Amino acid sequence: MATEATSNQPRWTRWIGPLAMVHFSLIALALSANLSPSALQSQLLQWFAPYLRTANWELGQVPLELTQGNELEGPFRVEVLTSDSPAGEWSEYPWSSLNLQRPLRDRFAKQFAFLGIQQEEAGFALATSLAKAYPQRLPALKSLRVLRLPTETREEWIYRQEGLEATAPEVCFEADAVRLGPDEISWVPRQESRRSSRSLQKPSP
Amino acid sequence: MTRLARYFPIPTVATCNAFWTQAIPCRLASMARVALSFAALVWSLQWLFQGPKWLADGGPLELATVSQLLGFEATMSLTDSVAAMRPSLLVALTSPTAITAYAVASAVGCLLVLLGIGGRAIVAVTWVMLLGWSHRVAGLTGPGEDLLVGLFPYLLLDPGKIDSPWRPAFSDAGNRWTSGLAVRCLQVHLALWMATTALSHASGLVWWQGESVWWMASAGRAIGIDAASLLSRTYLGNFLSHLWWLSLLVACIGWIVPQIRGWSWIGWLMYGAGLTLFAGDWFYGLVACVTSILISPWMVVEDQQEA
Numbered sequence: 001m002a003t004e005a006t007s008n009q010p011r012w013t014r015w016i017g018p019l020a021m022v023h024f025s026l027i028a029l030a031l032s033a034n035l036s037p038s039a040l041q042s043q044l045l046q047w048f049a050p051y052l053r054t055a056n057w058e059l060g061q062v063p064l065e066l067t068q069g070n071e072l073e074g075p076f077r078v079e080v081l082t083s084d085s086p087a088g089e090w091s092e093y094p095w096s097s098l099n100l101q102r103p104l105r106d107r108f109a110k111q112f113a114f115l116g117i118q119q120e121e122a123g124f125a126l127a128t129s130l131a132k133a134y135p136q137r138l139p140a141l142k143s144l145r146v147l148r149l150p151t152e153t154r155e156e157w158i159y160r161q162e163g164l165e166a167t168a169p170e171v172c173f174e175a176d177a178v179r180l181g182p183d184e185i186s187w188v189p190r191q192e193s194r195r196s197s198r199s200l201q202k203p204s205p
Numbered sequence: 206m207t208r209l210a211r212y213f214p215i216p217t218v219a220t221c222n223a224f225w226t227q228a229i230p231c232r233l234a235s236m237a238r239v240a241l242s243f244a245a246l247v248w249s250l251q252w253l254f255q256g257p258k259w260l261a262d263g264g265p266l267e268l269a270t271v272s273q274l275l276g277f278e279a280t281m282s283l284t285d286s287v288a289a290m291r292p293s294l295l296v297a298l299t300s301p302t303a304i305t306a307y308a309v310a311s312a313v314g315c316l317l318v319l320l321g322i323g324g325r326a327i328v329a330v331t332w333v334m335l336l337g338w339s340h341r342v343a344g345l346t347g348p349g350e351d352l353l354v355g356l357f358p359y360l361l362l363d364p365g366k367i368d369s370p371w372r373p374a375f376s377d378a379g380n381r382w383t384s385g386l387a388v389r390c391l392q393v394h395l396a397l398w399m400a401t402t403a404l405s406h407a408s409g410l411v412w413w414q415g416e417s418v419w420w421m422a423s424a425g426r427a428i429g430i431d432a433a434s435l436l437s438r439t440y441l442g443n444f445l446s447h448l449w450w451l452s453l454l455v456a457c458i459g460w461i462v463p464q465i466r467g468w469s470w471i472g473w474l475m476y477g478a479g480l481t482l483f484a485g486d487w488f489y490g491l492v493a494c495v496t497s498i499l500i501s502p503w504m505v506v507e508d509q510q511e512a
Binding site: 014018020021024028031032035053054055057062063064066067098099100102103104111121122126128132133149151 | 218220221222224225226251254255258259263264265267269270273274290291292339344345346347348351354358382386389393394397398401402405406408409410411412416417420421423424425426436484485486487488
């Protein structure tokens with residue numbers, strides 16, 4: 001870059017170098033702690049959260065690695081069962097009515113699936129939100145589930161093509177809708193060992 | 206002793222400052238501004254179409270649901286979002302109309318930054334609005350969005366300068382130390398991001414085994430590449446996987462070695478193309494392409510004059 005004398009800079013600019021070093025040390029800390037932070041990194045991030053988190057420099061396990069060949073990466077699919085579906089078949093949730101881009105939809109389904117696997121209360125909240133965003137068909141909605149479709153190694157895929165072994169999708173969340181009123185819905189998990197029925201918020205009119 | 210000092214230079218405050226505050230043509234800062242604000246404009250326009258349905262009352266990510274996801278006992282308020290260090294003006298907006306208005310304002314802000322109108326004030330307002338999206342749509346942001354929002358505040362250091370918004374944004378030929386500071390910060394942040402990404406890939410065996418593209422195709426993420434088409438082309442799948450990671454490594458190494466910095470640009474561009482084609486994340490691919498301007502030959506040409 002073209003060099004120019006820097007004598008016309010204000011006196012306070014002498015602090016810029018050290019400040020930049022401190023700032024980028026913190027950025028390096030935030031980035032290096034993304035995948036799996038150590039106890040020390042977590043503590044440091046906690047201390048500097050007002051600076052790093054507020055400005056969105058603290059990432060919080062963003063998948064920079066894109067893939068680790070882990071089955072838990074998905075893909076995930078949200079499915080609904082309606083009273084008028086032929087032969088009681090599940091169908092994919094109609095995302096097109098919500099205009100969501102594919103990568104964002106995948107992230108949403110993944111988050112939903114993890115909440116279901118961890119048996120988190122918030123999983124039911126997401127189920128209710130999806131049900132409410134499905135207004136035209138809401139009266140017909142019977143059940144909702146999230147599946148993790150099998151992602152296979154190349155060898156597994158070959159075996160499956162040869163009919164030797166078929167990997168079944170894993171159910172991460174599955175619940176039946178119970179109507180408590182015209183605008184109130186509750187969920188009963190299909191696997192009773194996982195969780196019990198919970199009433200959820202009344203949708204806004 | 207002199208030789209030792211040559212090989213192991215001890216950085217001083219003076220040498221640090223010389224690096225960060227070197228005066229450079231401010232058109233370079235303007236180029237960075239145009240590139241980043243273009244990507245931010247695309248992101249804002251995306252939310253213009255999908256935000257009202259997703260974030261307003263009755264949408265899958267309405268405020269009550271997101272509050273629960275983030276661990277709040279009640280629906281969080283604007284004060285709560287500030288206390289949680291994830292401030293977002295969108296917390297105060299729940300109707301589709303208000304969210305549409307926010308998306309329009311955000312897009313207009315990006316457009317003004319792109320045209321170079323409003324200086325630091327508009328850059329600051331636009332950054333706050335972009336942060337608002339990022340903090341509000343918990344869980345739906347990916348690496349591309351985080352990189353973009355992370356780089357944007359450096360434009361505050363020098364938003365560039367143009368005589369008229371209707372002229373080319375790079376017309377200003379003056380040199381400024383603030384331009385140097387902005388461009389250096391953008392470059393260093395991007396370099397740290399690239400290095401972290403390259404090292405993160407090393408954590409997965411599939412990257413070493415050349416199966417990452419296969420894995421993504423099998424998961425249905427790759428665009429236009431299905432697993433069946435890679436089945437009889439093992440070497441092709443391996444080659445694409447190795448090339449993809451190699452391009453990122455070249456981007457990192459090329460940035461460190463000035464003589465081959467042009468390859469850094471090519472490497473990052475190739476990695477960005479892979480993000481779109483293999484990972485199916487077109488927005489991250491777009492951000493990678495626009496940020497490649499920071500390590501592009503235009504910047505390198507200026508750098509060589511220094512020697």
